[in-house]
Amino acid sequence: MLNIFKIALRNLSRYKRRTILVGLLIALGVVAVQVFVAASGSYKTLIVSQITDAMLGHIQIHKKGYLVSIENVPMNQNIPQHGVATIEKILKETPGVETFSMRIRLGGMISNYTETTNLRLYGIDPVREYKTVPLLPKRIISGSSDLPPGHILVPQMLARGLNLKVGDPVVIIATNKDGSVNGKQFTVGGIVESAPGPGGRDGYIGIADAAEILRMEEPEVSEIAVRVKNFNNLKAVYADLEKRLPGGTAGAGCAPIGTTIAGGGKGGLEIHSWEKLSPFANIAKMIDLLTVFIKIMLIAIVLISVLDVMMMSVYERTREIGTLAAIGTLPGKIVAMFVIEGGLLGLFGAIAGNILGFAGILAIRATHYTFSFGMREGFVLDPSMRMGDVLFVSTVVVLISILGSLQPALKASRLEPIKALKSV
Amino acid sequence: MHIVVAENVSKTYETGAVAVPALKNVSFSINTGSIVSFIGPSGSGKTTLLNLIGCLDRATSGKLDIAGTDTAKLDRKGGARFRGNTIGFIFQDFNMVPILTVYENVEYPLLMVRAAPAGERKKLVLDLLEAVGMLDQKDKFPDQISGGQKQRAAIARALVTRPKLVLADEPTANLDHATAHKVLSLLKKIRDDHGTTFIFSTHDPKIVDEAEVIYTLEDGVLAGSRERKGVEHA
Numbered sequence: 001m002l003n004i005f006k007i008a009l010r011n012l013s014r015y016k017r018r019t020i021l022v023g024l025l026i027a028l029g030v031v032a033v034q035v036f037v038a039a040s041g042s043y044k045t046l047i048v049s050q051i052t053d054a055m056l057g058h059i060q061i062h063k064k065g066y067l068v069s070i071e072n073v074p075m076n077q078n079i080p081q082h083g084v085a086t087i088e089k090i091l092k093e094t095p096g097v098e099t100f101s102m103r104i105r106l107g108g109m110i111s112n113y114t115e116t117t118n119l120r121l122y123g124i125d126p127v128r129e130y131k132t133v134p135l136l137p138k139r140i141i142s143g144s145s146d147l148p149p150g151h152i153l154v155p156q157m158l159a160r161g162l163n164l165k166v167g168d169p170v171v172i173i174a175t176n177k178d179g180s181v182n183g184k185q186f187t188v189g190g191i192v193e194s195a196p197g198p199g200g201r202d203g204y205i206g207i208a209d210a211a212e213i214l215r216m217e218e219p220e221v222s223e224i225a226v227r228v229k230n231f232n233n234l235k236a237v238y239a240d241l242e243k244r245l246p247g248g249t250a251g252a253g254c255a256p257i258g259t260t261i262a263g264g265g266k267g268g269l270e271i272h273s274w275e276k277l278s279p280f281a282n283i284a285k286m287i288d289l290l291t292v293f294i295k296i297m298l299i300a301i302v303l304i305s306v307l308d309v310m311m312m313s314v315y316e317r318t319r320e321i322g323t324l325a326a327i328g329t330l331p332g333k334i335v336a337m338f339v340i341e342g343g344l345l346g347l348f349g350a351i352a353g354n355i356l357g358f359a360g361i362l363a364i365r366a367t368h369y370t371f372s373f374g375m376r377e378g379f380v381l382d383p384s385m386r387m388g389d390v391l392f393v394s395t396v397v398v399l400i401s402i403l404g405s406l407q408p409a410l411k412a413s414r415l416e417p418i419k420a421l422k423s424v
Numbered sequence: 425m426h427i428v429v430a431e432n433v434s435k436t437y438e439t440g441a442v443a444v445p446a447l448k449n450v451s452f453s454i455n456t457g458s459i460v461s462f463i464g465p466s467g468s469g470k471t472t473l474l475n476l477i478g479c480l481d482r483a484t485s486g487k488l489d490i491a492g493t494d495t496a497k498l499d500r501k502g503g504a505r506f507r508g509n510t511i512g513f514i515f516q517d518f519n520m521v522p523i524l525t526v527y528e529n530v531e532y533p534l535l536m537v538r539a540a541p542a543g544e545r546k547k548l549v550l551d552l553l554e555a556v557g558m559l560d561q562k563d564k565f566p567d568q569i570s571g572g573q574k575q576r577a578a579i580a581r582a583l584v585t586r587p588k589l590v591l592a593d594e595p596t597a598n599l600d601h602a603t604a605h606k607v608l609s610l611l612k613k614i615r616d617d618h619g620t621t622f623i624f625s626t627h628d629p630k631i632v633d634e635a636e637v638i639y640t641l642e643d644g645v646l647a648g649s650r651e652r653k654g655v656e657h658a
Binding site for chain 1: 475478480481506507508509511512513515519521522523524532535536581
């Protein structure tokens with residue numbers, strides 16, 4: 001086998017210019033893939049972390065049916081206190097869960113005594129919330145993140161419209177699930193940067209204040225945001241939670257929430273990962289799709305260039321193939337010679353491409369390229385080349401090169417020696 | 425003992441609707457260990473016959489046994505294996521592999537066809553290169569040596585596996601008189617030592633003179649044969 005490698009290498013070096021050109025073409029394809037994967041991966045990670053670590057959390061748990069009417073902030077779809085205790089116990093027992101935060105969501109009106117507008121509020125325990133969505137405090141552009149009782153974090157766009165500053169008094173008016181309208185005076189404790197998308201009008205108050213304004217006889221929870229220990233294991237943790245939670249899909253052992261939690265209610269819980277909760281998941285999917293397309297382009301480049309160069313090789317070396325066949329070289333060895341030659345061409349291209357790609361990624365890092373997301377600016381693109389991507393792309397390139405050289409190799413092995421020897 | 429037995433062998437080339445007969449009902453047999461020459465004018469069928477004996481081509485009709493094997497029954501793989509084990513070729517145009525050195529060209533059949541051990545390979549290759557006077561050229565590539573040197577290397581490559589049968593198309597065409605004489609002496613020595621059969625297609629009187637049996641082909645028909653001592657056969 002080593003001798004076949006030696007012959008393949010000699011044949012590659014025989015047509016140096018052609019080998020270098022095709023190798024460079026493959027290398028350019030690999031560079032494009034590696035740089036795009038690294039840059040888009042960095043962009044995607046930044047976006048996802050902004051969405052999950054600053055707003056949503058990784059996973060959310062609601063009472064079944066809550067999500068379809070989430071825009072209405074349905075009060076009658078809250079999880080009752082004893083149900084919350086059950087879920088809290090399950091979450092603490094789930095190994096992949098790092099922490100979680102209970103939230104009461106409500107819709108209401110905010111007034112600065114001269115103007116009034118609508119907003120949506122999260123009633124939160126700030127300590128637990130900031131552990132679950134650790135980037136939330138960084139979104140507070142003025143004031144304090146402490147959120148003591150009677151204080152509110154006002155979204156930036158409303159603060160601007162209502163001309164609110166830290167320390168200003170405001171009144172929040174909300175309707176509870178019985179239909180009665182309640183109001184409470186708050187002090188602006190901080191201005192929170194508006195989230196991109198539909199969360200732009202979301203403000204924050206303490207969970208006790210939310211319960212008070214909604215006149216809850218016993219504390220209820222609209223949603224539970226969950227943070228997992230390792231984001232890469234999100235799917236596994238999600239599946240684990242889905243099994244453990246009442247009303248989950250696992251069946252056995254999962255009593256419906258109607259009997260276990262809601263006390264007379266029907267239906268169980270629903271659990272969603274961030275992708276289901278944020279429209280920005282589509283951007284992430286689009287990035288993944290573009291990555292697939294660029295990988296397909298690489299495959300096409302490699303396949304066409306290797307196929308072309310190997311077909312040319314067979315054509316040029318027909319007489320030589322005839323000689324090798326005449327002196328007894330088995331067809332399988334002739335196939336191996338060409339396939340290994342194509343595979344080595346792909347390997348050299350992949351090695352060169354990975355080196356050039358790494359240099360390109362270092363260059364991007366050196367430029368400190370920045371972009372904005374939502375209302376925040378100055379996100380620095382921080383691309384990196386993962387060993388997994390290097391191995392995957394290199395393996396694909398070599399395999400496609402082998403595939404590309406297979407047809408010419410088979411053609412070479414099937415040449416009639418007598419016809420091949422007569423070739424000029 | 426016959427190494428080649430041909431019975432009514434014919435070969436016709438189909439060129440579109442036109443059938444061109446190259447060999448017509450040729451019958452002969454060749455004894456093991458003999459040196460045989462096929463002579464005749466261009467287009468008489470010499471090369472076609474050598475190709476059939478070398479299992480590089482198939483007869484249209486008739487029966488051709490080589491070393492006890494019916495060549496009609498060999499498939500592509502079987503044919504390659506049979507050639508590698510039984511037959512050595514000396515091509516008129518040398519057909520050296522350009523990316524291999526002289527040494528590697530001669531070694532190739534042992535390495536890639538016979539898978540002979542390294543020590544045995546080295547000894548056989550060096551012995552043959554010395555015998556054909558190419559030992560000092562062994563590290564050169566084919567484009568660095570002359571036509572005569574290529575021919576000698578090609579002869580070494582054909583003999584290195586110690587085949588039962590060697591087919592040679594004008595083997596001394598590119599050699600000077602002294603080298604041709606040396607090569608012919610080598611071929612005879614190998615025949616004497618190993619019982620190798622040599623079949624030549626040639627116009628070279630030196631080869632014809634060395635052949636023990638000479639077959640004459642004319643227009644694809646075996647016109648006659650004679651032994652070296654001048655015995656004519658009808």
